[in-house]
């Protein structure tokens with residue numbers, strides 16, 4: 457579903473050229489959850505932003521659902537691939553009701569039957585229907601993230617790019633959102649590319665993980681291998697050690 461080959465992403469700031477991602481390659485089969493983990497600044501978010509079309513300054517080959525991607529993305533692309541960000545408050549307009557947030561996504565893509573779709577989207581993410589006319593500040597962090605997920609899913613995409621979707625949330629709420637994402641993927645056969653600094657989160661969501669460091673992928677490994685502490689790279693093992701215990705409460709709340 458996602459094929460990335462030799463992807464290099466560059467930033468130009470103040471006359472300096474920063475190579476944030478250096479010639480990385482990976483592929484994600486349809487219906488899989490592929491994780492990208494790594495410390496802060498390793499380039500994880502930059503990869504997602506380039507794949508979603510938010511950052512055009514890249515070279516390499518990106519093929520999504522069999523279609524080679526250029527710098528510009530069209531509406532059909534955004535209907536197929538949606539992104540969910542870390543901070544649901546920042547990603548929702550503070551003066552727009554939830555109804556408007558969801559309605560805008562539909563109207564941009566000329567999708568009709570809006571009432572029924574908005575209600576269904578709220579149900580899909582476990583929000584009561586009367587939340588429809590609330591504003592983001594009237595919701596909890598977890599509820600806001602549910603709205604952000606509803607906004608992505610209302611377009612019936614095939615791929616979700618998830619950028620630290622739970623790290624801005626309380627630990628107890630993290631598990632709820634991860635469970636929701638797992639259920640939605642299973643029900644809809646979605647493909648996930650999930651970025652986090654937290655291996656414990658990936659452990660319960662993904663089968664395969666790429667470990668990034670300083671803009672490079674140092675290892676692509678089955679999650680089971682990483683979990684058992686037998687990853688090839690010492691860096692991966694250190695990352696596991698560092699994240700153990702970190703989100704134990706979140707992981708304890710996860711259900712199969």
Ligand SMILES: Nc1ncnc2c1ncn2[C@@H]1O[C@H](COP(=O)(O)OP(=O)(O)OP(=O)(O)O)[C@@H](O)[C@H]1O
Nearest residue numbers: 467469474476495496497498499500501502503653
């Ligand atoms: N707009 C930008 N201009 C210049 N450099 C940038 C820009 N965005 C990111 N970078 C640099 O690119 C590198 C990778 O950043 P990125 O945000 O992708 O890391 P990350 O692994 O997602 O980190 P975090 O977990 O903290 O979000 C960093 O060195 C960062 O400073």
